[in-house]
Amino acid sequence: MPTCKTCGSERVVTDAWACWNPSYGLWELETSFDHAYCQQCEDETKLVWKRVEQPPNKRVQELNDAFRMRGVGGGSLMVTSGIGEQGQDFVVKAIEAVRTFSDFTADSDPYGEHDFGSVEIDGQKIFWKIDTYDLEMQAMSPNPGNPAVTHRVLTIMLASEY
Numbered sequence: 001m002p003t004c005k006t007c008g009s010e011r012v013v014t015d016a017w018a019c020w021n022p023s024y025g026l027w028e029l030e031t032s033f034d035h036a037y038c039q040q041c042e043d044e045t046k047l048v049w050k051r052v053e054q055p056p057n058k059r060v061q062e063l064n065d066a067f068r069m070r071g072v073g074g075g076s077l078m079v080t081s082g083i084g085e086q087g088q089d090f091v092v093k094a095i096e097a098v099r100t101f102s103d104f105t106a107d108s109d110p111y112g113e114h115d116f117g118s119v120e121i122d123g124q125k126i127f128w129k130i131d132t133y134d135l136e137m138q139a140m141s142p143n144p145g146n147p148a149v150t151h152r153v154l155t156i157m158l159a160s161e162y
Contacts, residue, residue, distance in 0.1 A: 002036075002047040009040035012047060026142065026149065057113055059145040064114045064130050067152045069099050074135075075152030082158035083126070093121050094156050098128045113144075118159070125159035 004012050016032040038045040066072040083094055097119040104114055115130040132144035133151045141150040 001050055003050050004036075004038035004041060005046040005048045006043075007038060007041050008048075009038055011039040012045065013037050013039065014047070021142070026146075028142070057111060057145065060113045060115075060132075063145065063147055063150075064152065068101075068114070068128075068130060068154055073147050073152060074150070075154060078153060078155045080155070080157040080161050082161045083156055086122075086124070090122065094119075094126055097121055097126065098154070098156055101128070126156060127159050127162050128154065128156045130154050 001010060002012050002014070003010055014032050014034075014036045017030040018027040019030045020026075021028050036045050036047045037043070063073055067075050071077075077095070079091055079094065083091055086094075098117065101117045101119060103117070108116060108118065113130075117128050119126050119128070131153045132141040133139065133153060134141055135149060135151055137151060144150050
């Protein structure tokens with residue numbers, strides 16, 4: 001996170017160029033420049049980058065959890081053929097295990113997005129993951145924190161299919 005070198009405030013701005021992307025209907029940051037201004041100091045400043053305790057992608061985490069746990073938001077649920085071949089009861093158990101999963105660790109969730117997990121069902125290791133695409137499913141989402149431009153895909157698979 002950029003902060004003011006003088007006072008440590010996060011209320012900083014910088015000059016930048018943005019380019020309108022008509023395909024997505026939003027501005028995309030093209031480049032930023034060295035000049036920075038602190039709104040707290042009300043003066044020019046240099047930026048100091050600091051690691052934050054809470055990830056800036058908290059919104060992505062919330063949207064991923066809402067989709068995974070409650071099916072809220074635009075998206076698709078996919079189960080692989082390996083999961084399907086285990087039978088309907090197994091599929092139901094797998095979906096329920098993914099919905100109730102909460103064992104996120106720094107190793108399995110390094111970016112804090114709650115987009116991957118591993119569970120065991122009937123002695124079989126299951127992986128699940130969430131990928132974020134644009135609404136046409138042609139490319140990755142331009143902003144996974146914005147549900148208006150994101151289609152989530154939750155895939156549940158046997159670990160052996162990964």
